[in-house]
Amino acid sequence: MQTILIHPLVVRITHWINVIAVLIMITSGWQIYNASPLFPFNVPESITLGGWLAGALQWHFAGMWLFALNGLVYLAYGIASGHFRRKLLPISPRAVLHDVGEALRGRLAHEDLSVYNAAQRSAYLALIIALVVMVASGLAIWKPVQFHWLAALMGDYEGARYVHFFAMAAIAGIVLVHVAMVILVPRTFPTMFTGRFRRAS
Amino acid sequence: MNRKFDIHRTPALANLERRLFLKRGLSLGALAMLSGCDISDQESVQRILLNMSRWNDGVQQWLFDPNRLAPEFPESRITKPFPFNAYYGEDEVREVDGASYKLELAGMIRERKPWTLTQLYALPQVSQVTRHICVEGWSAIGKWNGVRFSDFLARIGADTTAKYVGFQCADDYYGSIDMATALHPQTILALGYADETLPPKYGYPMKLRVPTKLGFKNPKHIAAIFVTNEYPGGYWEDKGYNWFSGS
Numbered sequence: 001m002q003t004i005l006i007h008p009l010v011v012r013i014t015h016w017i018n019v020i021a022v023l024i025m026i027t028s029g030w031q032i033y034n035a036s037p038l039f040p041f042n043v044p045e046s047i048t049l050g051g052w053l054a055g056a057l058q059w060h061f062a063g064m065w066l067f068a069l070n071g072l073v074y075l076a077y078g079i080a081s082g083h084f085r086r087k088l089l090p091i092s093p094r095a096v097l098h099d100v101g102e103a104l105r106g107r108l109a110h111e112d113l114s115v116y117n118a119a120q121r122s123a124y125l126a127l128i129i130a131l132v133v134m135v136a137s138g139l140a141i142w143k144p145v146q147f148h149w150l151a152a153l154m155g156d157y158e159g160a161r162y163v164h165f166f167a168m169a170a171i172a173g174i175v176l177v178h179v180a181m182v183i184l185v186p187r188t189f190p191t192m193f194t195g196r197f198r199r200a201s
Numbered sequence: 202m203n204r205k206f207d208i209h210r211t212p213a214l215a216n217l218e219r220r221l222f223l224k225r226g227l228s229l230g231a232l233a234m235l236s237g238c239d240i241s242d243q244e245s246v247q248r249i250l251l252n253m254s255r256w257n258d259g260v261q262q263w264l265f266d267p268n269r270l271a272p273e274f275p276e277s278r279i280t281k282p283f284p285f286n287a288y289y290g291e292d293e294v295r296e297v298d299g300a301s302y303k304l305e306l307a308g309m310i311r312e313r314k315p316w317t318l319t320q321l322y323a324l325p326q327v328s329q330v331t332r333h334i335c336v337e338g339w340s341a342i343g344k345w346n347g348v349r350f351s352d353f354l355a356r357i358g359a360d361t362t363a364k365y366v367g368f369q370c371a372d373d374y375y376g377s378i379d380m381a382t383a384l385h386p387q388t389i390l391a392l393g394y395a396d397e398t399l400p401p402k403y404g405y406p407m408k409l410r411v412p413t414k415l416g417f418k419n420p421k422h423i424a425a426i427f428v429t430n431e432y433p434g435g436y437w438e439d440k441g442y443n444w445f446s447g448s
Binding site for chain 1: 240241242249250251253254257264265266269270271272332334335336337338339340412413437440441442443447448
């Protein structure tokens with residue numbers, strides 16, 4: 001038996017802070033969405049945060065600091081330490097298609113938790129990109145005048161609202177799959193606390 | 202509201218608060234998870250959120266570039282009809298009598314004599330086609346005509362080193378903005394909408410048009426303007442909305 005570190009401490013800490021931050025941002029964001037829905041549906045009040053628009057905005061604009069600062073630490077660590085390169089690369093569209101197909105047929109091997117398959121790599125990479133788009137579109141909505149160049153990239157203020165919504169939908173979707181996968185392969189769960197996993201060698 | 206509360210705080214009360222704060226802090230997570238009760242109602246959480254909102258006022262003040270202009274649009278992009286919005290319904294719009302109207306001035310201003318509408322109409326006028334963004338999320342493009350606010354402040358001898366400009370309105374609305382925004386070239390005292398006299402539903406006889414702030418920072422039916430260093434708050438701000446609310 002060999003114990004190896006698969007989730008470095010920085011990744012574990014930023015992961016759990018991010019769970020809290022994203023929960024605050026998404027549930028308060030749903031309450032804000034309800035004040036002026038982009039689509040013909042409302043989010044049920046019971047799963048929103050803040051009670052009313054002003055309360056939700058307070059949560060959203062407090063939570064954004066936790067979310068953004070924590071995300072910056074994670075990104076800086078991931079890039080500087082080579083964590084992203086080691087865990088998420090290389091990645092090829094063909095490998096992603098192959099592994100997603102295998103996963104859907106329930107045939108994806110999961111013996112070695114220290115190596116991500118192509119389906120995982122693409123999902124985690126997409127999640128990181130969606131989170132970055134979330135911050136960028138959020139800044140464009142918050143400051144469409146001061147950061148007008150940013151809003152202009154997304155079709156001005158109204159365009160940025162849609163980008164913000166779809167980035168949220170992408171994050172929510174990936175998180176749902178992520179949680180479902182953890183339930184299907186429960187031994188991955190404790191590793192996000194201990195960072196370690198025992199490999200038969 | 203907070204300041205008033207502080208005055209009445211005795212040491213015993215402060216002590217009690219501290220104990221409650223600890224207790225609540227401990228039970229916060231459990232409560233929120235188990236009972237589904239709104240975590241926002243906790244007093245300690247409220248305090249943190251309000252402090253963060255004040256911190257965000259500072260950040261926004263720092264981000265605000267007094268020379269950066271809000272985007273302007275061709276008239277073909279104007280939203281028709283431009284939406285009505287207020288803290289009351291459209292059937293309750295206040296009718297202000299233009300003939301007897303007098304704009305009152307107060308606070309750190311040298312020339313405090315009231316202004317009639319005729320005098321205001323006689324001032325040099327500008328116009329803008331800009332996007333009005335509501336705190337609710339929706340936005341609409343409109344055209345406003347009026348007097349550049351910085352020109353008006355100079356004319357009345359306002360102390361532009363003061364922190365705030367406050368507004369009292371004929372519809373019992375009130376609000377305030379920072380001096381930097383008051384002096385921004387696109388901040389205008391709007392006397393007209395789409396080249397016509399400002400209709401009652403858009404704030405007759407005069408509203409503040411600030412394209413660098415959210416819609417609720419654009420008070421309508423302005424009856425009095427004052428310059429001050431004491432935080433004046435605002436109708437929605439006192440209910441929990443962020444004060445600076447800059448775009």
